Amino acid sequence: MIEFDRVSRRFGDIHALRYLSLTIDQGEMAFLTGHSGAGKSTLLRLLLLLDRPSGGDIRVCGESTAKIGTGSVPQYRRRFGVVFQDHRLLFDRSVHDNVALPLAMAGYAPRESQRRVRAALDKVGLLALERANPASLSGGELQRVGIARAVVAKPEFLIADEPTGNLDPALSSEIMSLFEAFNQVGVTVLVATHDLPLISRLRHRILTLSAGSLAGQESG
Amino acid sequence: MARPFSTLLIWLVVAISLALPSTFLLTLDNLGRVAPDLTRGAQLSVMLRSKADLAAARLVEQRVGAWPEVSQVSLIPREQALMEFAEQTGLSSVLMSLENNPLPHTLLVEPAPDLNKTAATALVGRLAQLSEVERVIQDTRWMARLQEALLAGWRWVTAIGSAMVLGAVLALITTMHLVIDARREEIEVVSVMGGSAAFIRRPFLYTGVYFGAGGGVLASLCVWLFSAWLAQPVDALLALYDMASPLRGPGAFYSACLLAIGVCLGWLAALIALRRYLRSLEI
Structure with a gap:
């Protein structure tokens, strides 16, 4: 469970978030939407402790993140799988090695790591491209490799920031069904997106941010 | 390493910065070894009446x-x-x-x-x-001069050497900044995914050690070549003074020291260069 409790983030005179309170339940899949500058990215950054709130508290599974010190941040971040809009794969290594990165930092043995990477690539349908260089992949494939990397270490939460921003509608809906598939096996999923036509077809809660506050929520 | 030319350049910078002062050190070391041989001159000539x-x-x-x-x-x-x-x-x-x-x-x-x-x-x-003694002739002044000259030499080498080593560290830090900048994307991604500071640091520390160790090896090669080149005329010079040549080249210990110093400098430079980046990522 993720709880934002009257969270604010100020940058000088600008309020990126203003007393924002929201809750995402364990095992839920939710969409976060709103105009550019509404505070979506700030919210995700705060959740991943890439930034700290100016006020209020963020609790994950009942525990306040304010108490997490610098040394424990990496361990906290490993509870999240993150998918970026621009996939952020590393082009100096193969698809396999990209997906293996979260396992390397968690200290998995090579054999176990190999098994998990292959399983994750299989789930996103890209096992055949295991040895390929990401530079040779299409946009949709890159994003699916990004998703494989996000889920390979079996995180509790899957966070995606505009994962379909660069994709056409058919590919976008394919990506969304991947997220739904992971949600169905118990992962809590939070997707920030502009793609209203797509998400209105899906039956999940939609949280709308406006000027740093929660403007509305529709349950799916 | 991906960029062999810049690797070679930083190796040379480290090598020159280490080789120059260590050549001076080696020279002083050898001079100091010649000096006791000259204590014959410190003897006193006592003329009797x-x-x-x-x-x-x-x-x-x-x-x-x-x-x-x-x-x-x-x-x-x-x-x-x-x-x-x-x-x-x-x-x-x-x-x-x-x-x-x-x-x-x-x-x-x-x-x-x-x-x-x-x-x-x-x-x-x-x-x-x-x-019975008429006169005692003592020729120790030149010994005192040599000792003072050697001491001055040591201090001179220490000062010049420290400055050159500092220069090497600064060059290493700059190069490490470039290396880190080139992989900034990777650092950010790894940090968001929960890579610990140690995990992020490790490859860069290896790179720093690689730069430093290469410099150390090149430096000991330079010193070794220099002393081999110098050995023949110095031996001849000492022979003119009826002295057996005590000239000693860099040797294994010297080379090991240069390598160790290079490794330490590379490691240190990488750590210093990384500090700024890791702080900005809040880990």
Whole structure:
């Protein structure tokens, strides 16, 4: 469970978030939407402790993140799988090695790591491209490799920031069904997106941010 | 490494910064080793009064030889001295025509090796007070000069060396900044995914060590080549002074030290360069 409790983030005179309170339940899949500058990215950054709130508290599974010190941040971040809009794969290594990165930092043995990477690539349908260089992949494939990397270490939460921003509608809906598939096996999923036509077809809660506050929520 | 040319450049920077001061050090080290060989010059020549005969001279020799501050005494009888003088100067016919031998009996006194300056001066005084002694000739000034020169040399090398090593560290830090900048994307992604500071640091520390170690190896190669090149003329020079060559090249220990220093500098530079980046990522 993720709880934002009257969270604010100020940058000088600008309020990126203003007393924002929201809750995402364990095992839920939710969409976060709103105009550019509404505070979506700030919210995700705060959740991943890439930034700290100016006020209020963020609790994950009942525990306040304010108490997490610098040394424990990496361990906290490993509870999240993150998918970026621009996939952020590393082009100096193969698809396999990209997906293996979260396992390397968690200290998995090579054999176990190999098994998990292959399983994750299989789930996103890209096992055949295991040895390929990401530079040779299409946009949709890159994003699916990004998703494989996000889920390979079996995180509790899957966070995606505009994962379909660069994709056409058919590919976008394919990506969304991947997220739904992971949600169905118990992962809590939070997707920030502009793609209203797509998400209105899906039956999940939609949280709308406006000027740093929660403007509305529709349950799916 | 992906960029062999820039790797070679940083190796050369580190190598030159390490090789120059260590060449100076090696030179001073060798000079210091030559110096004790020259302590022969620190011995005292004690001229006896001309009225003292050979028996009296032998007595003085025995007495002085028993002093604790003296390690060795040898007597040069005036006849022997005259012969040597005649031989060395080629003035034998002139000297033979002299009625009397103008040279006195002479004692060559070698002070104990651990004698300090004050004790050496006291020894000179003590010798001069003996009734048979006419004059004590002491040639220690040049020794003192050499010692001061060596000390000045050490300090000079230390100062220049520190400056050059600092320069190497700064060059390494700059290069590491470039390396890190080139992989900034990777650092950010890894940090968002929960890579620990140690995990992020590790490859860069290896890169720093690689730069430093390469520099250290090149540096010891430079010093070794330099000393090999220098050995022949220096040996010849020392031979002209009738000295066995004590010249010593860098050797395994020297090379190991240079390598170790290079590794430490690379590691240090990588750590310093990484600090700024890791702080900005809040890990």
